[in-house]
Amino acid sequence: CDDWFGSTDATVACRSLGLTTSTVGYRTVYFAERGPSTQPRYMDDLACIGTEANLGLCTRSRYQTCASLEAVALSCGTSYVSSFSTTTPIAPSSSTVNNGTYEYRLVGGTATYGRLEVRPNGTTTWGTVCDDLFGPSDALVACRSLNLTTTSTGYRTVYYSEQGAYSQPTYMDDLACTGTESNLGLCTRSRYENCASSEAIVLACGRSFVPTWGATPAPYYFGSVPFTDDHWQYRLVGGDNATYGRVEVRPNASSAWGTVCDDSFASLDARVVCRALGLTESPAGYRTAYSGEQGNTSQPIWMDNLACSGLEAAPHNCSGTMRHNCWHGEDVLLSCNTTSVPTLTGNYTTTAVRPPSSGGATVNVSTRWQFRLV
Numbered sequence: 001c002d003d004w005f006g007s008t009d010a011t012v013a014c015r016s017l018g019l020t021t022s023t024v025g026y027r028t029v030y031f032a033e034r035g036p037s038t039q040p041r042y043m044d045d046l047a048c049i050g051t052e053a054n055l056g057l058c059t060r061s062r063y064q065t066c067a068s069l070e071a072v073a074l075s076c077g078t079s080y081v082s083s084f085s086t087t088t089p090i091a092p093s094s095s096t097v098n099n100g101t102y103e104y105r106l107v108g109g110t111a112t113y114g115r116l117e118v119r120p121n122g123t124t125t126w127g128t129v130c131d132d133l134f135g136p137s138d139a140l141v142a143c144r145s146l147n148l149t150t151t152s153t154g155y156r157t158v159y160y161s162e163q164g165a166y167s168q169p170t171y172m173d174d175l176a177c178t179g180t181e182s183n184l185g186l187c188t189r190s191r192y193e194n195c196a197s198s199e200a201i202v203l204a205c206g207r208s209f210v211p212t213w214g215a216t217p218a219p220y221y222f223g224s225v226p227f228t229d230d231h232w233q234y235r236l237v238g239g240d241n242a243t244y245g246r247v248e249v250r251p252n253a254s255s256a257w258g259t260v261c262d263d264s265f266a267s268l269d270a271r272v273v274c275r276a277l278g279l280t281e282s283p284a285g286y287r288t289a290y291s292g293e294q295g296n297t298s299q300p301i302w303m304d305n306l307a308c309s310g311l312e313a314a315p316h317n318c319s320g321t322m323r324h325n326c327w328h329g330e331d332v333l334l335s336c337n338t339t340s341v342p343t344l345t346g347n348y349t350t351t352a353v354r355p356p357s358s359g360g361a362t363v364n365v366s367t368r369w370q371f372r373l374v
Contacts, residue, residue, distance in 0.1 A: 001041050001043065001044040001045070001064055001065075001066035001070050001071070001072070002028045002066075002070045002071065002072050002174070002190075003044055003045050003065075003066060003070065004045050004046060004047065005026060005046055005072050007024065007026075008048045008049060008050035009026075009046045009047075009048045009055070009058065010024040010025070010026040010074060011024050011048070011050050012048040012050060012052045012053075012054065012055055012057075012058060013026075013055055013072075013074055013076075014074065014076035015052075015053065015054065016053075016054040016055050016056075017076065019076035019077065020076055020077045021076070022077070023076075023077055023078055023079050024074070024075065024076055024077075024079070025074070025075035025078055025079045025080050025081045026072055026073065026074050026075070026081060027072075027073050027081050027176070027188050028069075028070060028071070028072065028073070028174055028190040029068075029069065029071045029072070029073045030073075033071075033073060034068045034069055034071060035068055035071060036068070037067075037068050039068060041064045041066045041068075041070075041071070042064075043055060043060050043064070044060060044061045044063070044064035044065065044066055045060055045061035045064075045262075045288060046058050046059075046060045047059040047060065047266075059287065061287070061288050062287075062288075062290045063290060063291060063329075065329065069190075069192040070190075070192075070194075101120060101121050101185060102118050102119065102120060102121065102145075102171075102183065102184070102185045103118065103119050103121065104116070104117070104118050104142070104145045104146050104183075104184070105117050105118075105126070105146070106146065106203060107126075107164070108162055108202075108213050109202070109204075109210075109211065109213050112148060112149075112204065112205050112206050112207070113154075113202070113203065113204035113205070113207070113210050113211060114202060114203070114213070115128065115158060115162055115163075115164060115200055115201070115202050115203075116128065116129045116142055116200070116201045116202065116203040117129075117164070118171050118172060118184065119171065120171070125168070125169060126164075126168070127168055127169035127170055127171040128164055128168060128169075128170050128171070128195075128197065128200035128201070129142070129170070129171070129172045129173075129175065129184070129200065129201045130170050130172065130173040130174070130193055130195035130199050130200070130201070131157045131195075131199045131200070131201050131325075132173055132174050132193075132194075132195060132199065133174045133175060133176060134155060134175055134201055136153065136155075136179075137177045137178060137179035138155075138175045138176075138177045138184070138187065139153040139154070139155040139203060140153055140177070140179050141177040141179060141181045141182075141183065141184055141186075141187060142155075142184055142201075142203050142205075143203065143205035144181075144182060144183065145182075145183040145184050145185075146205060148205035148206065149205055149206045150205070151206065152205075152206055152207055152208050153203070153204065153205055153206075153208070154203070154204035154207055154208045154209050154210045155201055155202065155203050155204070155210060156201075156202055156210050157198070157199060157200070157201065157202070157323070157325070158197075158198065158199075158200045158201070158202050159212060160198070162202060162212070162213065163197045163198055163200060164197050164200060165197070166196075166197050168197060170193045170195045170197075170199075170200070171193075172184060172189055172193075173189060173190045173192070173193035173194070173195055174189050174190035174193075175187050175188075175189045176188040176189065196325075198325060199325055227251075227303070227315075227316035227317075227318075227320060227322065230316070231251065231252040231253070231354065232249060232250070232251055232252070232276075232314060232315075232316040232354065232355070233249065233250050233252070233253065233352045233353060233354045234247070234248070234249050234273065234276045234277050234314070234315075234352070234353050234354075234355070235248050235249075235257070235277075235349060235350045235351070235352050235353065236248070236277065236334060236336075236348075236349070236350045237257075237348075237349045237350075238293060238344035238346060238347070238348070238349075239342070239344060239346050239348050240342075240345065240346035240348055241346075241348055242279070242348065242350045243279060243280070243335060243336050243337045243338075244285075244333070244334060244335035244336065244337075244338070244341055244342060245333065245334070245344060245346075245348065245349075245350070246259065246289060246293060246294075246295060246331055246332070246333050246334075246344065247259065247260045247273055247331075247332045247333065247334050248260075248295070248299075249302050249303060249315070249316075250302065251302065251316075253352075256299065256300055257299065258295070258299050258300035258301055258302040259295040259299060259300075259301050259302070259328060259331040259332070260273075260301070260302065260303040260304075260306065260315070260331065260332040261301050261303065261304040261305075261324050261326035261330045261331070261332070262288045262326075262330045262331070262332050263304050263305050263324075263325075263326060263330065264305045264306060264307060265286060265306055265332050267284065267286075268308045268309065268310035269286075269306040269307075269308045269315065269318065270284040270285070270286040270334055271284050271308075271310055272308040272310065272312050272313075272314065272315055272317075272318060273315055273334055273336075274334065274336035275312075275313065275314070275355075276313065276314035276315060276353065276355045277336065277350065277353050278353060279336035279337070280336050280337045281336070283337070283338060283339045284334065284335065284336055284339075285334070285335040285338050285339040285340045285341050286332055286333060286334050286335070286341060287332075287333050287340075287341050288329070288330060288331070288332065288333070289328070289329065289330075289331040289332070289333050289344075290343065290344075291329075292344075293331070293333060293343070293344040294328040294329060294331050295328045295331050296328075297328060299328070301324045301326050301328070301331075302322060303315060303316075303320055303321075303322065303324075304320065304321055304322070304323065304324035304325070304326055305319075305320050305321050305324075306318050306319070306320040307319040307320060313355050314355040
């Protein structure tokens with residue numbers, strides 16, 4: 001499956017096939033390249049480090065949530081995967097805003113920022129661009145598609161009050177622009193999408209930050225909400241002892257216990273969680289919850305898109321957001337003394353831990369600096 005599939009996974013895949021790994025390319029299959037809908041998906045959420053002898057040695061999810069249209073196409077020896085059918089990506093013939101195979105516009109903000117919308121030429125329905133894999137080079141090309149400045153660009157996921165209609169189609173997903181394309185239609189992307197209106201992209205051209213418009217974003221679910229409270233608590237649930245289990249967190253003692261989403265969760269994040277719990281940081285193993293290991297459907301998901309540097313005292317000192325687009329099938333499980341997380345069969349819950357107040361400072365910094373503008 002293409003979920004989280006990246007360049008290191010492609011390298012190991014080519015090595016698994018006994019082919020060259022000097023240059024590799026990958027993308028999601030086009031419609032005519034798919035296997036039969038009855039074909040099983042054996043690997044999902046691959047997270048190879050690049051040195052494995054074959055894909056079977058890489059970290060991956062035990063279960064999969066994919067369809068045949070999310071299969072990976074691979075090239076060993078070239079960085080571009082040629083179409084192996086008559087089906088090719090749709091590409092506009094012009095980069096102008098209102099001419100060509102696609103039209104582009106910004107909605108809800110001003111002439112230079114708003115919800116990014118596109119529509120195929122000849123249709124009357126405007127649709128959105130999904131935030132899956134959307135990055136700086138995609139934002140650059142999007143502004144170019146609109147004939148706006150590309151000197152500075154900003155992007156994020158829509159807040160609740162900024163979303164389009166639920167019936168609005170998503171025309172572009174899994175964009176992978178190089179940054180040199182004249183318009184988004186020339187970028188590699190998935191032919192199909194698995195997005196909701198809550199995953200639409202908002203874009204700013206000429207600034208690096210996208211202002212909010214409309215009503216104030218609802219807290220904790222929609223909108224980018226940083227970890228501002230310094231009273232977070234942490235625990236592990238469901239293991240046989242205190243060293244492994246489902247990661248649960250809450251902003252303060254009066255809040256409900258919730259989970260951490262696996263989006264972007266990696267080894268440095270795992271080490272920081274173990275540190276916050278006062279447990280062994282190395283080795284630290286993590287994975288996504290299997291069926292039966294997930295949190296209760298009524299539990300909140302407090303953290304998403306964690307991006308720790310590895311030096312923080314606790315996850316709430318890391319970059320990330322309390323806004324999420326996750327479900328409990330994406331809950332993070334953690335082990336703080338082994339590289340693998342055993343299947344959760346126990347009922348052990350660790351004592352709630354509140355790390356020492358760190359104010360965002362890194363570990364082993366004795367002086368807590370303060371700053372102000374005067």
